[in-house]
Amino acid sequence: MTTSLLRVDNLSVVFRRSGRPAVHAVDDVSLTVAAGRTLGLVGESGSGKTTVGRCVVGLQSPTDGDLFLDGRSLGHKRTRADHRLIQMVFQDPTSSLDPRQRVIDAVGEPLRVQQGAGRRLAREKAREMLREVGLTDALVDRFAHQLSGGQRQRVVIARTMILRPRLTVCDEPVSALDVSVQAQVVNLLAELQEQSGVGYLFIAHDLAVVRHIAHDVAVMHLGRVVESGPAEDVYNNPHHPYTLALMSAVLTTEPDGRGEQRIVLDGEMPSPSNPPEGCSFHTRCFRYEKLGRPGRCRQEVPASISLPKEQRHKVACHFPTEVSVNPSGRRTC
Ligand SMILES: Nc1ncnc2c1ncn2[C@@H]1O[C@H](COP(=O)(O)OP(=O)(O)O)[C@@H](O)[C@H]1O
Ligand SMILES: [Mg+2]
Structure with missing residues (x-):
């Protein structure tokens, strides 16, 4: 390794x-x-x-x-x-x-301060x-x-x-x-x-x-990494609802193959001085709502788990979605 x-x-x-x-x-x-x-x-x-x-x-x-x-x-x-x-x-x-400071001196300064270089050498390198x-x-x-x-x-x-x-x-x-x-x-x-x-x-x-x-991406929500892995996998096959929501600012979605839909998050990010119990994303999560508000999301902090097909792709969600991106750049859930 x-x-x-x-x-x-x-x-x-x-x-x-x-x-x-x-x-x-x-x-x-x-x-x-x-x-x-x-x-x-x-x-x-x-x-x-x-x-x-x-x-x-x-x-x-x-x-x-x-x-x-x-x-x-x-x-x-x-x-x-x-x-x-x-x-x-x-x-x-x-x-x-x-x-x-002039540009040349600003750029040469770290050499002088950190490495004791003289003014002339620092300017030349700068x-x-x-x-x-x-x-x-x-x-x-x-x-x-x-x-x-x-x-x-x-x-x-x-x-x-x-x-x-x-x-x-x-x-x-x-x-x-x-x-x-x-x-x-x-x-x-x-x-x-x-x-x-x-x-x-x-x-x-x-x-x-x-x-x-x-080359790799880690997605953070309220102090925690909720999804991470090789960039290709995270972009083409996002599993965490928060990643999907962030991506919908970039791409449009077609959850049911009907029209385009942008995922809008419920409210602002909760305060890090009073984070929600369980999964810190559940208060804004459209999947939590869709699944009938499972108690697990409110009670248990989801562990970061590797996906079976790509061990380096990890997701911290009790109910991760699988989403694929078709060649047109549109995604289907
Ligand atoms: N020195 C500090 N004292 C108190 N709270 C802080 C301090 N620095 C950052 N925070 C708080 O920590 C949280 C994360 O901040 P930050 O790391 O700047 O987030 P980001 O870079 O993702 O915007 C925020 O709620 C911010 O207000
Ligand atoms: Mg910042």
Whole structure:
């Protein structure tokens, strides 16, 4: 068996603040990222994705659980090398950049700070890196505010990749960008992965964004992974009603072969400070209603179970559906 680049075992994060109920932001999450591959971590806002990402880069301490890089425990104290090997790209490129810094110095800075490189060497390497991310030499002396959103995110990516990380957490890296440039930035990330072999934990609230970059997908709802597996299997054969609902934002459904129907979830995601008993999705689940509200959904937390045909495809639902996608892209339940 090959060792995963990143392994997260039973990660939980509870935020406790005096006088307020505890927030169960991440609840027993396990996932892996293979070397040079991309795991898409998808779910609505507030499902705990950023908190998982922050634990992976060491910005947040887990309440419980373990993290491993190349099979080695990351423990509580990270080394300088760990910080170089695991980087993070945030959603908003503007707040990731110092407005007083020129592009070339912003990109070279990590080499100076983390590796003690001199100014000249850092600038030389930064210039090379900026070309790799598709920014011309004409832009290197500009300040962040003189760039477009897409160019700014390219600068942030250059600043991250210059350290040659093994793993990068990309936290909604294109959500703040115009739709027209989102694909370009996703393609850039894919190219950089091919060249450098970096692994990505790619966070998105939308399954469509990760479709073209993710090799594997994990779907999160209210702090838990409800479905995960190879991207092809999850997209073509989703089993969890929540995955189906997220997908219906991308594709239209034909549950009975009659007309198109979009699955609309009942209400907002419940609060992680007061999650429902049993399956945390049951209060919004159309299958729960259709099946006559089975008591099991209210009483028992569903375990994550491998599907018989594809062991890596797992689903945490008492009554998973089998859905196939026909070649026209329309699905039938
Ligand atoms: N530092 C914090 N203190 C208290 N609650 C937090 C903190 N950070 C995140 N949360 C809460 O944890 C939940 C998950 O947040 P987050 O990981 O940011 O989700 P996502 O990235 O999927 O939108 C949310 O309810 C959020 O309000
Ligand atoms: Mg987030």
